[in-house]
Amino acid sequence: MRISVAPVPQEFAGGDTGTGVVVVDVFRASTTIVAALAGGARFVLPVTDVEQAMRLAEPYAENEVLLGGERDCQRIEGFQLGNSPREYTREVVAGKVVIFTTTNGTQALAATKDSGAVFVGCFINFSAVADAVAGLEAVTVLCAGSGGRLSLEDFACAGGLVARLAKRTAQLDDAALAARAAYRTLKDDLARMLVSTEHARRLAGLGFRADLEFALKVDSIPVVPRLHDGRIEPSPA
């Protein structure tokens, strides 16, 4: 198995159909997408800009669709939902199409357009997403980062996935080796480290502290979102 990590989307070498990709945006897009599908959303439609989201919602009846996402960490005007995974409860999302746009996560998803199997990973579906790609010949973990810069939570999650996937014969690229090494130092005190970063403190300051706790509950929701033909649906186990 070949395992590579793109610490930021700019380092993603581009997809090929033989490589599985796991898109990781721990705070919060990946976590929110997992929550939405676990809550029974029909599918999530990730889009990169707000106007496109509005346009894609038009053909749907009002009770069929929800607009979700954030800019500057906050719900977008005219959208029903923000980017807090705790909003995406079964009561709210069951049976609905969720059109979703965020600052970093949906941009990272867009970068995978020529890739083979594309999954959404984070801590809450950590083991499930690792199992989903464990049989592939090549896997890239694509970290969303923040504004083109490395995010510790995404890099640490990528490192954890590498540590779990890498058997003795695996070939790891430099970023995979680096992420795994970082994870090994951080893992015993992961939650404390990951809530102390600048981004986490910003989210906490805006009232989203509970989102951080939600996002750091490892294996709490074993749902594996898969992006296919522009839609994200649960991958069959």
Place this chain on the structure above:
Amino acid sequence: MRISVAPVPQEFAGGDTGTGVVVVDVFRASTTIVAALAGGARFVLPVTDVEQAMRLAEPYAENEVLLGGERDCQRIEGFQLGNSPREYTREVVAGKVVIFTTTNGTQALAATKDSGAVFVGCFINFSAVADAVAGLEAVTVLCAGSGGRLSLEDFACAGGLVARLAKRTAQLDDAALAARAAYRTLKDDLARMLVSTEHARRLAGLGFRADLEFALKVDSIPVVPRLHDGRIEPSPA
């Protein structure tokens, strides 16, 4: 002190005059620049392309100047020197101007053009370069990487510098936290890890195994190159 790391040049936020920058390209540009200055070169003129290097050499008499660097790891046609630090001995470089261009290292140096104090760091001048920036309010370690992707040796060196510089009150960005965490895992077996990466194996395969050993001798040459007005000269201790 604020400490940040750019794992690849694309993540470098750009310079400001208040931030010291340490450009790290362990295999091999940083190491070679340190060796050249330690060997008594008058100064090193880093340039990003071969034609520019040739043009800048023209005004000098033949015995005043040396062209050095690599493309695809190999000496450039018409150049006197490659990118092997072991070529830059006192016999060869003393009193000479070295015009120098490499695939990643000199590109990273070019990215610092609006920065304040810019230094060249690697393992062979590790403690000396750390001491040179220890008094600054803000330091960015800019890793050259390889073709826009993270290089383990540069990231580990950056992590080591962060570990050494970060006092209790230091503010670290996410990449600095990640690099330090990776370094802590790798440090006890650093040389073995760093000669096993794809880039290191490629260099070894091309006959440059001794360069790797040269580059990994921590604190063997306590010279701190500083880039100022386009020239790299030894920083006064």
